[in-house]
Amino acid sequence: MGRRNDHTAEALHAMAMAAARRLLAKEGLSGLTVRRIAQEIGYSPGTLYNHFANLDDLVLQVNAETLDQLLARLRGLEQQGSEPLPVLRAMARAYIAEIRAAPQLWSAVFEHRMAKGSELPDWFPGRIARLFEPVEAAIGPLFGPGCEADCRRAARVLWSALHGITSLVLSQKLDLATGLSAEDLADDLVTNYLAGLNRKLTNG
Amino acid sequence: MGRRNDHTAEALHAMAMAAARRLLAKEGLSGLTVRRIAQEIGYSPGTLYNHFANLDDLVLQVNAETLDQLLARLRGLEQQGSEPLPVLRAMARAYIAEIRAAPQLWSAVFEHRMAKGSELPDWFPGRIARLFEPVEAAIGPLFGPGCEADCRRAARVLWSALHGITSLVLSQKLDLATGLSAEDLADDLVTNYLAGLNRKLTNG
DNA sequence: ACCTGAACACCGTTCAAGT
């Protein structure tokens, strides 16, 4: 048939991303296929390969947007106060709130793996790493000068730990005995981990 | 064609599980297919449906074995001492060691999701929940009588948090800046979380 | 330069037909 020129490359890219996000939200990662995205935007499957490297590429771009939305929210909280504990608690709450607002999109972030032969592209780990920046900034006041390495580690421990809680709650693999919510567990984690850091810093 | 009777039902079940574990270890979850398992054990694909509900069922049974192996190791550590901190540190190390020994099997535990329409079967969450028991036993001494709910929560927070660290390290989504290992992060988590619990219990 | 649609090499699952 040949080119149609109904849409610019940018418009087609955006349409595909929007359709993918819509399918993902409704059907989950296993319901997101090249053929269905193509159908939704009124193009043939092959066309998507003119605009994305492959399905993994498309999913990663959608996931990056999901991560970026949380990042924006965390950056907003970063400036709010200088007390680490309430700021970090708020960041944990924001993370959980984002997940509750779009559980299927976040499941996709957690569940997606590259197809058999391929590696995660270079640009993606950086998008995740950005999330540590606000956390590091918020936890910073607990550490004195010259303790940057400790601060970096603490931010990574705390955020990874929080990720563990949210991902188990999300996948319902955590038996939430009598009235425990993700928020309760996250509060407990942040509170006690920070208390532990404080104690160590005070004693040492 | 008809029945062959080359193997008993039990033998065939075991052969399929072994083949699945072997394929999983070598190729990962995306390389594990009904057709390949069938080929490996010298039966037709349809035969596997006489012995397993479907591929999800088979994967879950393999995953349960992976979980059970860690459980056995944790139970061994449980009896070793009564000081919570060293026991819990050892448990965290054991978890990481199991993952390092069989990263593809553990990836399968973390990555597997049920096919579109189906729910996780009843028996599976219980297999995960068992892992909390040794953790709860180890952390117990920190809590006084009447604080069982706090102890339960702490065990779940700590283990979920540890899971977050190991799963991010495993999927290489954690940028391990200059020489941070999963062991380092886990030690930091356990140490500071327990210190925080202690402080709260001491102060309150 | 871009799009189509058929083709290729796969999937999980089902089931009539055989023994």
Added chain:
DNA sequence: ACCTGAACACCGTTCAAGT
């Protein structure tokens, strides 16, 4: 009672052919 192999309804990806 159990196994086979073809069939069904899908996949992601490629690419010659068209405009």
